Amino acid sequence: MENYRKYGSFTMAYSIKADPHFSHFSHEKGSIAYQDRLGVRIFVGDPFCRTCDAPAVINAFIKESRLLRRPLVGMQCSLDTARLFSDQGFDATHMGVETLILNDWSIKGKNVGRRIRKAHKKGLTVTEARWDSDASLPEQATAISEAWRQTRKTKTPLNLLLREPTFRDEPDERTFFAWLDGTLVGYVTFEAMYDHHQTIGWYANINRRDDSRNIAIFDAIVDVALECFKAEPGFKVLSLGLAPMAGRHNDHGFSNRLVERVSDLSYKYGNDGYNYKGIFQSKKGYWPKSFEQNPNQVEVRDTYCITRGSVPLDPVAKAFMGVGILPEGLAHTAWFATRMTVAGMWREFRRTSRSNLVTFWKGLTASL
Incomplete structure (x- = not known):
């Protein structure tokens, strides 16, 4: 295109x-x-x-x-x-x-810095590699992706806004893999951003990891990838994507x-x-x-x-x-939205208020 x-x-x-x-x-x-x-x-x-x-x-x-x-x-x-x-x-x-992380970004003074340092101290290593560099990579990554999906609140893929992994090398994509004790524990695929045929940045779109490890796998990958990108001519931005x-x-x-x-x-x-x-x-x-x-x-x-x-x-x-x-x-949507909203409001009410159910009902009807 x-x-x-x-x-x-x-x-x-x-x-x-x-x-x-x-x-x-x-x-x-x-x-x-x-x-x-x-x-x-x-x-x-x-x-x-x-x-x-x-x-x-x-x-x-x-x-x-x-x-x-x-x-x-x-x-x-x-x-x-x-x-x-x-x-x-x-x-x-x-x-x-x-x-969007810009060229002058530094880990110093950032909340994410503590998480990244902790991950590296636990022995996490990050490398860039091609999918065809190891015949077992796609199989390992598929297992991580399937397990990761089951931990998400939304089990179905978010079409249009997020892409699903293909487990193969594609033009304008680069993938970084995270390893712990010789085991693949996560990967991030970055997508090229262009301006007049010049690569100006990368978007960390596909992010899969083993959350049971309880370490900042994604953040550690971004840190290593950013250092690679910043050393390349024309780099301006690394996008972490949307917070809806x-x-x-x-x-x-x-x-x-x-x-x-x-x-x-x-x-x-x-x-x-x-x-x-x-x-x-x-x-x-x-x-x-x-x-x-x-x-x-x-x-x-x-x-x-x-x-x-x-x-x-x-x-x-x-x-x-x-x-x-x-x-x-539409019926499923209405029920889903109502159920999620009421459940969230009830949890917030219990966390912040000592009032009774009458107060909760008044707050619910006022919001809707």
Whole structure:
């Protein structure tokens, strides 16, 4: 895909290129990747084009989708893309933050540093290797992946937003493996980010590990990989990916209030269904204590969910079903969301309050 190597500077660019389920809206000035799921057109990330050409590409994409009567839902879009859709009457609601490690990042003074040092002291070693360098690697990695999946709160893969491992070498991918006492305990596959055919960074997308080891396998791999990447010409950024629903601080005036409310409730009370808070805290460990004193170490990039209409719950729910965050079927989704929210609110109530059930019920009905 020519546009990927020319304009693939955003986190999701390689995943879009590598996933055969994505279709591509083509325009003379660029393209937009999308999937049609459950009657909804879902697009991810940003247009593949020059910044100055993005308005024309987006406008043509909207026009075609309207002609086909496909409601549009965008996910993990940048602020620039959000603004362009807002100009066309769409809402753009904050859907989480990406943590991007920059060239000047140092382990010194970071919360993650203690975890990395502890892992190395326990004997963890990290090496970059090809999948075909050892015939047993794919089998070992498959076993780790299957065991890892069973420890997740969401057992089904998150389609569109995360890729599944292929256990083979691919262009624009690099994999680092973690070993403990001669046993494979984890691996991370990084995907290339491009700007005008120059590799400018890597995205730590596929992350599998043996959590029973109780050490920071992912963090240790990132630390070693980062040192390798920083030594290479053109490197600017290593993306740790999205922390969904986390970090909202500014809606820029084009947020959908209903989607915003659902997002806030999901982050605060929905952790039985998806580990929103755990993912955010893990990535936050890479942040400096002061961004002002360390301006070139980490960029925290807001991402947005694009919707249209004051009550876009049906297309948003279907989009989240297509991604894999929600179970298919509106009845199943409603029950799942209600159960997770009430369970989370009850747990929070028991942790922070000595009041009775009447107080809990009032708080529940006020939130909903």
